[in-house]
Amino acid sequence: MMTLNINIDHVATVRNARGGMEPDPVAAAMIAELAGCHGIVAHLREDRRHINDRDIRLLKQVIQTKFDLEMAAHEDIIGIALEIKPELVTIVPEKREELTTEGGLNVGAEITRYKDLTSKMHDKGIEVSFFVEPDNDQIDAAVACGADMVELHTGIYANARNEKDIAHELAKIDKAAKYAVTNGLKVAAGHGLNYLNVQAIAKIATIHELSIGHSIISRAVFVGLDAAVREMLTAMRNAKFDIGK
Numbered sequence: 001m002m003t004l005n006i007n008i009d010h011v012a013t014v015r016n017a018r019g020g021m022e023p024d025p026v027a028a029a030m031i032a033e034l035a036g037c038h039g040i041v042a043h044l045r046e047d048r049r050h051i052n053d054r055d056i057r058l059l060k061q062v063i064q065t066k067f068d069l070e071m072a073a074h075e076d077i078i079g080i081a082l083e084i085k086p087e088l089v090t091i092v093p094e095k096r097e098e099l100t101t102e103g104g105l106n107v108g109a110e111i112t113r114y115k116d117l118t119s120k121m122h123d124k125g126i127e128v129s130f131f132v133e134p135d136n137d138q139i140d141a142a143v144a145c146g147a148d149m150v151e152l153h154t155g156i157y158a159n160a161r162n163e164k165d166i167a168h169e170l171a172k173i174d175k176a177a178k179y180a181v182t183n184g185l186k187v188a189a190g191h192g193l194n195y196l197n198v199q200a201i202a203k204i205a206t207i208h209e210l211s212i213g214h215s216i217i218s219r220a221v222f223v224g225l226d227a228a229v230r231e232m233l234t235a236m237r238n239a240k241f242d243i244g245k
């Protein structure tokens with residue numbers, strides 16, 4: 001069964017625009033869970049531009065499904081993860097000037113560091129996923145680090161604008177997902193997925209979970225978060241018969 005994890009960072013972005021208390025990303029996590037999602041994702045950035053330390057601590061207490069803490073491999077954030085103990089950490093590259101995560105991590109460039117990070121997380125019972133491009137070398141590097149999972153970057157697929165490019169990017173994701181599973185990893189996918197482009201991704205049986213934020217929070221502005229989450233689950237189910245049964 002392919003599962004849906006909701007990224008609630010953008011709820012915190014709206015809250016922080018006024019520096020007050022609302023909307024609260026912790027409340028968003030609870031509503032998303034009640035609507036049937038399978039996990040909550042929050043990215044604690046070094047600059048704390050959206051999710052902050054208070055959010056992470058409360059999320060850990062209230063999430064009843066699965067907490068995926070998205071993070072860069074910075075020492076202070078690693079320390080927070082080890083203390084909070086989410087079910088999963090997803091390691092991403094992070095640049096201060098970027099609007100959102102721009103692409104996959106180069107795991108192969110720093111195997112020793114990522115291997116050490118993975119082993120520290122495993123000691124605390126935390127699973128580790130690396131956010132990578134759909135590329136066999138990166139998957140090999142994640143395996144070498146002892147990862148449990150890779151999250152395949154779907155942003156290039158999501159931005160492709162003609163049938164040939166879309167088919168090309170989908171084939172890359174499909175191949176990489178198969179390669180990762182063959183090498184003992186679980187596979188997630190995410191970035192730029194919306195109610196339309198999710199359907200082709202949801203047909204890839206080797207993908208275990210999706211991580212989706214912007215499109216769901218955007219739709220929630222008009223239809224409410226409960227409906228927005230349910231509609232995404234329906235879009236995934238419609239694409240694939242054995243999903244969400």
Ligand code: PXP
Nearest residue numbers: 101131190191192211212213214
């Ligand atoms: N996965 C990762 C690793 C991300 O960095 C993001 C964006 O925060 C997402 C998934 C969700 O992307 P989107 O907001 O485009 O759905």
